Amino acid sequence: MYDYAQVHVKYTIPPAIVLTIVLAPLFTRRDIFKICFLLVVAVAYTIPWDSYLITTGVWTYPSDVIVGPTVFDIPAEELFFFIIQTYITACLQILLSKSVVTATYLHNEADGQDPVGRSLKKRKRVGQVILSLCSILPLFMRGGHATGTYMKLILVWAGPVLFMLWTFAYQLLLTFSWSKTWLPIMLPTLYLWVIDTLALRRGTWCIESGTKLGIQVWPHLDIEEAVFFLMTNTLVVCGSIAYDNAAAVLDAFPSTFAVVPGIPSPALLLKGIFLSTSKYDIARIRGLQNALEVLARKSRSFYLASGVFAGRLRIDLILLYAFCRVADDLIDDAPSAEEADSWVKHFSNFLDTAYSPKYDRARFEQALAPFPAKAQSILVLLPTDKLPPQPLYSLLDGFRMDQRFFRKGPNQDPPIQTFADLERYASCVAATIGELCLSLVYQHDPDHLTDETTKQKCVAAGGEMGRALQYINIVRDVTTDAQSGRCYIPNEWFNKSSASSPVKHNEEVARHRKRILDIAFAIYAENRDAIEELPRYARDGIRVAVESYMEIGRVMRDRMQEGKPLDFTGGGKKGRASVPKWTRIWVGWRTMAGWRGSA
Numbered sequence: 381m382y383d384y385a386q387v388h389v390k391y392t393i394p395p396a397i398v399l400t401i402v403l404a405p406l407f408t409r410r411d412i413f414k415i416c417f418l419l420v421v422a423v424a425y426t427i428p429w430d431s432y433l434i435t436t437g438v439w440t441y442p443s444d445v446i447v448g449p450t451v452f453d454i455p456a457e458e459l460f461f462f463i464i465q466t467y468i469t470a471c472l473q474i475l476l477s478k479s480v481v482t483a484t485y486l487h488n489e490a491d492g493q494d495p496v497g498r499s500l501k502k503r504k505r506v507g508q509v510i511l512s513l514c515s516i517l518p519l520f521m522r523g524g525h526a527t528g529t530y531m532k533l534i535l536v537w538a539g540p541v542l543f544m545l546w547t548f549a550y551q552l553l554l555t556f557s558w559s560k561t562w563l564p565i566m567l568p569t570l571y572l573w574v575i576d577t578l579a580l581r582r583g584t585w586c587i588e589s590g591t592k593l594g595i596q597v598w599p600h601l602d603i604e605e606a607v608f609f610l611m612t613n614t615l616v617v618c619g620s621i622a623y624d625n626a627a628a629v630l631d632a633f634p635s636t637f638a639v640v641p642g643i644p645s646p647a648l649l650l651k652g653i654f655l656s657t658s659k660y661d662i663a664r665i666r667g668l669q670n671a672l673e674v675l676a677r678k679s680r681s682f683y684l685a686s687g688v689f690a691g692r693l694r695i696d697l698i699l700l701y702a703f704c705r706v707a708d709d710l711i712d713d714a715p716s717a718e719e720a721d722s723w724v725k726h727f728s729n730f731l732d733t734a735y736s737p738k739y740d741r742a743r744f745e746q747a748l749a750p751f752p753a754k755a756q757s758i759l760v761l762l763p764t765d766k767l768p769p770q771p772l773y774s775l776l777d778g779f780r781m782d783q784r785f786f787r788k789g790p791n792q793d794p795p796i797q798t799f800a801d802l803e804r805y806a807s808c809v810a811a812t813i814g815e816l817c818l819s820l821v822y823q824h825d826p827d828h829l830t831d832e833t834t835k836q837k838c839v840a841a842g843g844e845m846g847r848a849l850q851y852i853n854i855v856r857d858v859t860t861d862a863q864s865g866r867c868y869i870p871n872e873w874f875n876k877s878s879a880s881s882p883v884k885h886n887e888e889v890a891r892h893r894k895r896i897l898d899i900a901f902a903i904y905a906e907n908r909d910a911i912e913e914l915p916r917y918a919r920d921g922i923r924v925a926v927e928s929y930m931e932i933g934r935v936m937r938d939r940m941q942e943g944k945p946l947d948f949t950g951g952g953k954k955g956r957a958s959v960p961k962w963t964r965i966w967v968g969w970r971t972m973a974g975w976r977g978s979a
């Protein structure tokens with residue numbers, strides 16, 4: 381009795397609920413729009429086809445297995461199947477692609493120096509030929525082949541749409557890893573094959589023996605059913621990736637698409653998808669790839685947090701991170717104080733030129749010339765139109781302060797003598813970052829609902845939060861910094877004998893580390909509520925960025941309380957406290973779900 385409804389209760393609704401719970405905190409507006417779009421298209425496209433199959437007797441349902449109501453002869457349970465299957469597969473595709481910055485997978489196929497781009501063109505054609513044959517050939521197989529009816533109907537129905545989606549999304553479909561394409565297709569397909577086998581065995585639905593080929597994948601699973609589920613899941617995943625491809629083109633090229641709303645209209649998405657690949661800005665894609673590589677290699681906390689942001693804000697945060705990191709590394713790793721100085725000057729000159737009211741191409745290229753090629757590709761993409769210049773100059777002041785650790789001479793004391801020095805340093809290198817991140821948040825805000833007073837309050841809190849994170853960073857890196865001749869613990873905190881010696885006493889250092897950590901947590905506690913006043917679309921991402929870094933502080937605080945050494949590794953760089961990958965993901969997820977970290 382009501383067997384079909386029970387299939388849903390037992391097998392399709394539970395995974396849909398689990399996926400909703402896992403994804404709910406991670407859903408962006410675009411994800412929700414995409415799912416709704418796919419649901420509407422899937423239902424509208426399948427109804428006529430399915431209705432034809434039922435009225436011509438290819439599929440039948442014993443009357444006692446269905447509840448009763450039908451639409452164009454399709455039982456309500458069947459309609460629900462279109463919805464729930466599309467939902468499950470789309471959710472899985474979204475979940476598995478969360479970490480991907482889609483724009484970095486775009487290729488300009490006219491670029492002679494891009495071997496991947498050139499090969500894509502050929503592979504696109506091969507795919508198009510195969511899918512055209514799948515769509516057209518069954519139409520010519522007539523007479524005496526009634527047993528192939530169901531298979532023909534599947535191919536003629538799915539083939540043309542797959543051809544179109546392939547044409548729209550082949551770049552991503554061919555360059556994404558299997559875990560972003562095949563996995564979201566095959567997982568639900570295998571699962572539905574098993575459910576289908578159970579339903580066919582119980583007689584919940586039947587395929588007329590005269591319309592099928594009679595080949596079984598395994599007992600009770602006809603080849604047509606296996607192909608049907610494979611095709612429908614492929615349609616959903618390709619549809620979802622085609623949407624991502626269109627959105628990626630819109631997000632990646634601000635010079636072609638000046639304004640992209642939070643949810644791009646279907647007309648704008650079509651413009652994105654139809655932009656010729658020869659118009660893709662190669663320099664921008666390469667620079668973005670380089671910036672992402674820097675972020676992935678250098679900061680696991682911010683890499684994880686970047687996955688929570690979407691669209692252009694995510695791209696600009698990655699570019700900002702890479703700019704700061706490249707600057708910090710070039711100055712820090714310089715073999716001499718003079719070279720470090722000259723890097724600071726090059727960056728300062730770059731900022732002067734980039735922020736000059738009159739754009740002078742020759743001067744800009746000259747300012748870029750001293751930098752290595754990869755750094756240049758990142759520097760040119762710094763979104764100067766959305767970032768105030770002052771915090772970037774202050775960042776350079778912070779790097780200058782850092783260099784004073786290495787200056788030798790009679791009047792050269794280490795730069796961090798007092799707590800005020802430490803505050804000044806942290807303001808330069810980290811409060812500025814908070815300010816810059818929030819500047820991007822407000823510039824990209826699709827709603828523009830925040831008043832000026834709230835903005836100023838949040839920017840001030842963001843600066844303070846930056847300082848808190850810098851203190852965590854300092855407490856974590858005490859040992860590695862000491863090895864490179866730096867000590868950010870104010871010199872005046874040490875007793876006389878330690879203060880004048882480069883080797884400090886362990887207990888004293890441990891005490892000061894705890895003191896700085898306590899200050900970091902106090903600042904965090906005072907300012908974290910301001911995150912809830914940020915524009916809705918960026919709130920979760922900022923919370924995750926802050927919390928995943930504060931988690932390093934929590935790990936250190938717990939170890940201090942347990943009397944364990946602070947310099948350990950949780951899978952990170954040896955000698956530095958860090959949070960293991962799965963703990964970070966867990967912290968990120970529960971932060972998105974509304975959890976507030978301990979202060």
Ligand SMILES: CC(C)=CCC/C(C)=C/CC/C(C)=C/CC/C(C)=C/[C@@H]1[C@@H](COP(=O)(O)OP(=O)(O)O)[C@]1(C)CC/C=C(\C)CC/C=C(\C)CCC=C(C)C
Binds near residue numbers: 680686815838845846
């Ligand atoms: C999500 C995302 C991609 C964010 C990017 C954030 C960003 C632009 C960071 C810049 C990092 C950087 C290299 C700066 C140079 C100076 C420096 C070294 C600062 C330290 C950062 C640590 O980075 P690192 O690469 O060393 O990371 P690991 O420890 O290796 O993982 C700092 C500790 C500063 C970080 C400061 C911030 C990110 C600002 C935080 C404030 C906000 C996000 C605003 C909060 C808002 C409210 C309202 C409270």
